[in-house]
Amino acid sequence: MNLPGPLERLINLWGKFPGVGEKTARRMVFFMLSQESGWAHAMARAIADVVDQVRACEECGAITTDDVCFICSDNSRDRSKICVVETQEDCVAMEQSGVYNGLYHVLGGRCSPLDDEEIPKASLDLLKKRIHKLSVNEIILAMDPRIEGDLTAFNVQEALEETGVRISRLSYGLPVGGSIGYADRATLHVALASRREMEREED
Ligand SMILES: [Zn+2]
CATH class of the missing domain: 3.40.1360.10 (Dna Topoisomerase Vi A Subunit; Chain: A, domain 2)
Known part of the structure; x- marks a missing residue:
């Protein structure tokens, strides 16, 4: 089954973490989807803040x-x-x-x-x-x-x-x-x- 594009992109990105393979990445992304959307948005902002502000x-x-x-x-x-x-x-x-x-x-x-x-x-x-x-x-x-x-x-x-x-x-x-x-x-x-x-x- 083909996954929707955005979902597939996120799973691919997630799978780059050390020790996280494709299956684990998929489980994490589906878990995130099952949660309140506020948490995922906060996570996305926190990642952007770290990347932009920490040096x-x-x-x-x-x-x-x-x-x-x-x-x-x-x-x-x-x-x-x-x-x-x-x-x-x-x-x-x-x-x-x-x-x-x-x-x-x-x-x-x-x-x-x-x-x-x-x-x-x-x-x-x-x-x-x-x-x-x-x-x-x-x-x-x-x-x-x-x-x-x-x-x-x-x-x-x-x-x-x-x-x-x-x-x-x-x-x-x-x-x-x-x-x-x-x-x-x-x-x-x-x-x-x-x-x-x-x-x-x-x-
Ligand atoms: Zn120093």
């Missing part, structure tokens, strides 16, 4: 609705430390855990040769500038404990070598293959408290 902080790349996010603007934060994360979602997870009071830097990418992904060079250049400008004395790498996380951490370390800044990495407590974005507060607390300084390459 990356000019300083650190975290999500914000202003030019500079509330973390970068907060003078009570420890500005001598920058926690480097791969994604905005990881930044939210670290921040919501409440275990960290320094600044962040969102790379906006990771090193994954199999997926042909690299860390955006502009983000690394910006990080180097911030290290100088803010007189940062410690960089904390919060990368996922998996191969891509290791590669990303080593690449950041290499890029920052010329700055001479101390670099540590969250390690203990995070399950191998796990994700910063889904770690709970206690796990992140232990991982932060027991962070280890990364060894420098010998020439």
Whole structure:
């Protein structure tokens, strides 16, 4: 049976969410149709608002609705430390855990040769500038404990070598293959408290 055009379009769009296949998308869209129309309109507006208003902080790349996010603007934060994360979602997870009071830097990418992904060079250049400008004395790498996380951490370390800044990495407590974005507060607390300084390459 051919579905009406608008319905088919929405199901196709919905099916782009990670972990949502066509069947699940169809079930969700039909559920939405069975609800009061006000809810669906509010949802459509909320999606448009997020897309139009939420952007990356000019300083650190975290999500914000202003030019500079509330973390970068907060003078009570420890500005001598920058926690480097791969994604905005990881930044939210670290921040919501409440275990960290320094600044962040969102790379906006990771090193994954199999997926042909690299860390955006502009983000690394910006990080180097911030290290100088803010007189940062410690960089904390919060990368996922998996191969891509290791590669990303080593690449950041290499890029920052010329700055001479101390670099540590969250390690203990995070399950191998796990994700910063889904770690709970206690796990992140232990991982932060027991962070280890990364060894420098010998020439
Ligand atoms: Zn910021």
